[in-house]
Amino acid sequence: MLSLCMIVKNEQAVLDRCLTGAREAVDEMIVVDTGSSDDTVEIARDHGATVLHHDFGDLDFAAARNRSLEAANGDFVLVLDADETLHPDSAGLVRLLAAGNQAAGYVVNRHNRRAGERTTVDHAVRLFARRPGFRYRHRVHETIDTAIIEAGGRLRRSHVVIEHHLPAIECEAEKNRLYLRLLERDLADDPDDVDRLTFLAAEHHKLGDFRSATEVAERIAGLLPDDFGAHLTLALYHFAYGGDRARARHAVGTALRLRPHDPEALGLRTALEEQQAA
Incomplete structure (x- = not known):
């Protein structure tokens, strides 16, 4: 079983696109809302997502991400932000990697796109086994890489592509x-x-x-x-x-x-x- 885990706040403009693109790749959607005042929660529920509310008063992104991991039921987790979409050609690969059920985190290729600018590519672990020791760290620019390694897992490269749709500067x-x-x-x-x-x-x-x-x-x-x-x-x-x-x-x-x-x-x-x- 593969879970999509997300944290969101006031993402009504982009969330439908994100969830629609991920639907074929995952078995469940866990969305942690950190205080939306728009239609974000309703959009998530319309897609069948389980929506949890998280007190973001301490401004800790890792804590919010870990809340989503604790609520997931899948053996593997795919993490997306609302302004991202899973490339259509990567859905099958995500399924294949998750089916291997290895104690691993997979590094994906993120294509950062902003109108009028050259596309850049960066890399991050966004697909990984759901294990007790695999948890995010740091209040912002949170990462899970070190935790995976320290818990005995491995990091592996993949050809999974995530499209990151950047807003105006x-x-x-x-x-x-x-x-x-x-x-x-x-x-x-x-x-x-x-x-x-x-x-x-x-x-x-x-x-x-x-x-x-x-x-x-x-x-x-x-x-x-x-x-x-x-x-x-x-x-x-x-x-x-x-x-x-x-x-x-x-x-x-x-x-x-x-x-x-x-x-x-x-x-x-x-x-x-x-x-x-x-």
Whole structure:
């Protein structure tokens, strides 16, 4: 048995599309509502979903997701957000992977689409066995990967595709500010959590606060002295967003010591040298 698990709030504009697209792939739908004031709950019930109400006063996305997992009856779980749809060609594959009933989490391919922009692809565990130890962590940008591994499960790649229908950029600023507050709460518990810091830099970037994003990139590079990507990212922030050029040169130098022939790092060093000579 395969369960669709979701958390929602005021998603009447997109929820019908999401549930319609998932219907053929799942056996039950569990929808946790965190305080909708529109027709979200009615739409979910029209699709036959079991709707639970969750007090979101503590602003903890992982807790809301785990509430949906606790209510599920399936051996496997598919997780979607309301602004996502399961690609029609992936329904059969989801069924096939779930039928294997392995203690595993499957990494799916998420296609992020926004009108007028190039489609980007990211990856996340969205299909996994329903096991007691497989639970989400973190208040925002919640993940289940680490819990699966620590509980003895495995992570596997898949060809499952989820389409992510992004809203206009101007509609996301309020959400980004909320995410910043929640990430700061997570980091108060563990200031050196690189995963949380990476998300924090991304949220600052989305809001156009490149100075703060650069400051976070500095923290990440300090925590990861042997990580090429951390130092290259730091160099790029200083170079592209009016930061400290000396710091940019130092960071790209560190990146090249770790990976001497990387073309992107070499190109950035050349650009910095030309800028210095101008």
